[in-house]
Amino acid sequence: MASGTLNKIMLIGHTGDDVKMTYFEGGGCIGRFPLATNEEYINKSTNEKVSNTEWHNIVVRNKAAEVCEKYLKKGDKVYIEGRIKTRKWQDDKGMDRYTTDVQCTEFTFLTPKDSVNTPTANSTEPQKTQASKAQNPPIEEDNDDLPF
Amino acid sequence: MASGTLNKIMLIGHTGDDVKMTYFEGGGCIGRFPLATNEEYINKSTNEKVSNTEWHNIVVRNKAAEVCEKYLKKGDKVYIEGRIKTRKWQDDKGMDRYTTDVQCTEFTFLTPKDSVNTPTANSTEPQKTQASKAQNPPIEEDNDDLPF
Amino acid sequence: MASGTLNKIMLIGHTGDDVKMTYFEGGGCIGRFPLATNEEYINKSTNEKVSNTEWHNIVVRNKAAEVCEKYLKKGDKVYIEGRIKTRKWQDDKGMDRYTTDVQCTEFTFLTPKDSVNTPTANSTEPQKTQASKAQNPPIEEDNDDLPF
Amino acid sequence: MASGTLNKIMLIGHTGDDVKMTYFEGGGCIGRFPLATNEEYINKSTNEKVSNTEWHNIVVRNKAAEVCEKYLKKGDKVYIEGRIKTRKWQDDKGMDRYTTDVQCTEFTFLTPKDSVNTPTANSTEPQKTQASKAQNPPIEEDNDDLPF
DNA sequence: TTTT
DNA sequence: TTTT
Numbered sequence: 162m163a164s165g166t167l168n169k170i171m172l173i174g175h176t177g178d179d180v181k182m183t184y185f186e187g188g189g190c191i192g193r194f195p196l197a198t199n200e201e202y203i204n205k206s207t208n209e210k211v212s213n214t215e216w217h218n219i220v221v222r223n224k225a226a227e228v229c230e231k232y233l234k235k236g237d238k239v240y241i242e243g244r245i246k247t248r249k250w251q252d253d254k255g256m257d258r259y260t261t262d263v264q265c266t267e268f269t270f271l272t273p274k275d276s277v278n279t280p281t282a283n284s285t286e287p288q289k290t291q292a293s294k295a296q297n298p299p300i301e302e303d304n305d306d307l308p309f
Numbered sequence: 310m311a312s313g314t315l316n317k318i319m320l321i322g323h324t325g326d327d328v329k330m331t332y333f334e335g336g337g338c339i340g341r342f343p344l345a346t347n348e349e350y351i352n353k354s355t356n357e358k359v360s361n362t363e364w365h366n367i368v369v370r371n372k373a374a375e376v377c378e379k380y381l382k383k384g385d386k387v388y389i390e391g392r393i394k395t396r397k398w399q400d401d402k403g404m405d406r407y408t409t410d411v412q413c414t415e416f417t418f419l420t421p422k423d424s425v426n427t428p429t430a431n432s433t434e435p436q437k438t439q440a441s442k443a444q445n446p447p448i449e450e451d452n453d454d455l456p457f
Numbered sequence: 458m459a460s461g462t463l464n465k466i467m468l469i470g471h472t473g474d475d476v477k478m479t480y481f482e483g484g485g486c487i488g489r490f491p492l493a494t495n496e497e498y499i500n501k502s503t504n505e506k507v508s509n510t511e512w513h514n515i516v517v518r519n520k521a522a523e524v525c526e527k528y529l530k531k532g533d534k535v536y537i538e539g540r541i542k543t544r545k546w547q548d549d550k551g552m553d554r555y556t557t558d559v560q561c562t563e564f565t566f567l568t569p570k571d572s573v574n575t576p577t578a579n580s581t582e583p584q585k586t587q588a589s590k591a592q593n594p595p596i597e598e599d600n601d602d603l604p605f
Numbered sequence: 606m607a608s609g610t611l612n613k614i615m616l617i618g619h620t621g622d623d624v625k626m627t628y629f630e631g632g633g634c635i636g637r638f639p640l641a642t643n644e645e646y647i648n649k650s651t652n653e654k655v656s657n658t659e660w661h662n663i664v665v666r667n668k669a670a671e672v673c674e675k676y677l678k679k680g681d682k683v684y685i686e687g688r689i690k691t692r693k694w695q696d697d698k699g700m701d702r703y704t705t706d707v708q709c710t711e712f713t714f715l716t717p718k719d720s721v722n723t724p725t726a727n728s729t730e731p732q733k734t735q736a737s738k739a740q741n742p743p744i745e746e747d748n749d750d751l752p753f
Numbered sequence: 754t755t756t757t
Numbered sequence: 758t759t760t761t
Contacts, residue, residue, distance in 0.1 A: 319615065321617075321684060321713070347730065348730040349730070386715070388617060417617070419617070419682070419715060434642075434643065434644040434645070434646075
């Protein structure tokens with residue numbers, strides 16, 4: 162019997178651009194956007210402050226992608242949960258190249274919106290990014306009628 | 310508009326007992342079991358080693374509960390992901406009491422099984438604990454046919 | 458040889474009160490504050506929207522407690538990482554009671570401050586809550602001079 | 606004032622090789638090893654089972670690297686916590702290339718060892734990977750003498 | 754009540 | 758290159 166593995170990444174950062182959508186035949190789509198996380202620390206040897214920005218390639222799918230495209234703007238703060246996936250591609254010289262993406266499985270917007278009511282306005286827990294559930298609240302809760 | 314919150318707990322520990330099931334009218338069920346996590350450290354003042362065991366009340370629902378009941382045995386190591394929920398109850402004197410549970414949303418067995426093939430045998434990623442998905446692999450992957 | 462366990466909780470929520478400090482002989486201190494996380498979902502049986510607020514008892518120690526007391530105000534949004542600890546106490550009738558705390562190990566403020574420069578202003582990664590490091594940036598980075 | 610970001614990855618997987626050490630002048634060192642996580646799911650379009658293995662480049666520092674080198678063997682299961690860092694390098698044609706590493710901040714061994722007593726034998730919580738603390742238990746606990 |  |  163298989164025993165399990167875990168591949169989970171949790172990010173809080175600011176988007177570096179709007180969501181770029183790609184639509185596929187059959188109705189699927191993905192959205193991509195860069196997310197920046199920062200760290201600052203003192204280099205103990207030189208006593209200098211060091212600032213690093215790490216850029217993450219976020220990939221969201223289907224309904225979740227559409228929600229992100231609609232409500233997530235460049236510079237917004239967002240919580241992203243997902244898994245790491247490194248994909249191989251060929252550059253223009255036919256060389257193998259690798260890029261590491263974050264395949265988003267949950268997200269929640271952290272930038273306060275004072276705008277009108279939105280689909281996400283009613284959700285205060287991270288949204289699952291399943292095909293047909295992206296705009297819905299967590300689904301563990303709503304699929305039964307247990308008395309607790 | 311609401312901006313989001315997060316309530317996530319991630320545990321690796323050993324079960325202190327088998328899963329106790331409760332079945333409800335309408336077909337729902339929950340399973341409960343205790344999970345132990347440990348910490349050891351040196352008390353710097355006394356230079357003594359201190360061992361602490363923390364017991365967590367794990368609650369699993371529906372199909373996931375049935376999978377756990379079937380394959381998770383007392384003493385097994387397991388990864389549990391979920392959210393914290395504190396519930397109020399009355400003791401036999403009518404006093405309000407509170408108990409904090411971990412409502413399990415994902416799990417993966419970490420004790421190697423050399424037994425016969427099981428429903429979980431084919432899943433090496435944490436299992437989502439939704440009503441109808443408990444025995445299936447992560448559902449983000451299988452609900453589209455995107456070319457990546 | 459021991460194999461490990463994990464006891465980790467990650468929360469994003471709003472503080473329900475200012476930080477209450479307790480000082481101990483010897484110079485130690487702790488801060489306590491309540492943190493609210495929310496979930497909303499549709500009850501599929503009744504089709505009603507359900508809103509739940511979960512309150513977490515956050516416990517921070519020493520320097521980290523002092524930073525929180527100084528900069529974290531009621532209503533602020535904050536990321537808290539820690540471990541679960543359930544403690545036993547006696548009520549006024551001598552009955553055993555249990556309360557579950559979140560012992561904070563890292564935190565990062567999520568409410569934008571437009572105020573003057575603060576100790577936390579220079580840290581954009583979660584702060585470790587060790588006794589002597591609370592106001593410092595992550596310490597993994599600054600304790601060596603490795604060329605990367 | 607800066608508000609915070611989070612860059613956290615949590616993995617459970619199997620090592621694909623022993624730890625490769627690099628030592629630096631001044632006494633620092635790093636260890637590197639590959640970690641595999643797996644996912645399996647049913648492609649709903651083709652009804653075929655799909656198996657994917659994801660390889661992560663784990664980087665551990667200093668004392669933690671030495672502990673891993675000593676006790677972590679090819680094929681072992683391990684929990685790794687860290688942050689994502691993508692670094693740039695030049696290939697032999699001078700082209701910019703990028704590789705994404707997991708800078709390990711905590712780890713705990715999940716493969717039971719029946720061997721002799723080890724430095725890690727007394728720790729059942731994830732080990733922090735700071736320069737001088739790698740072999741020690743979590744340090745939040747041992748740096749004060751608070752009465753709880 | 755687990756595990757090492 | 759792991760594991761089931």
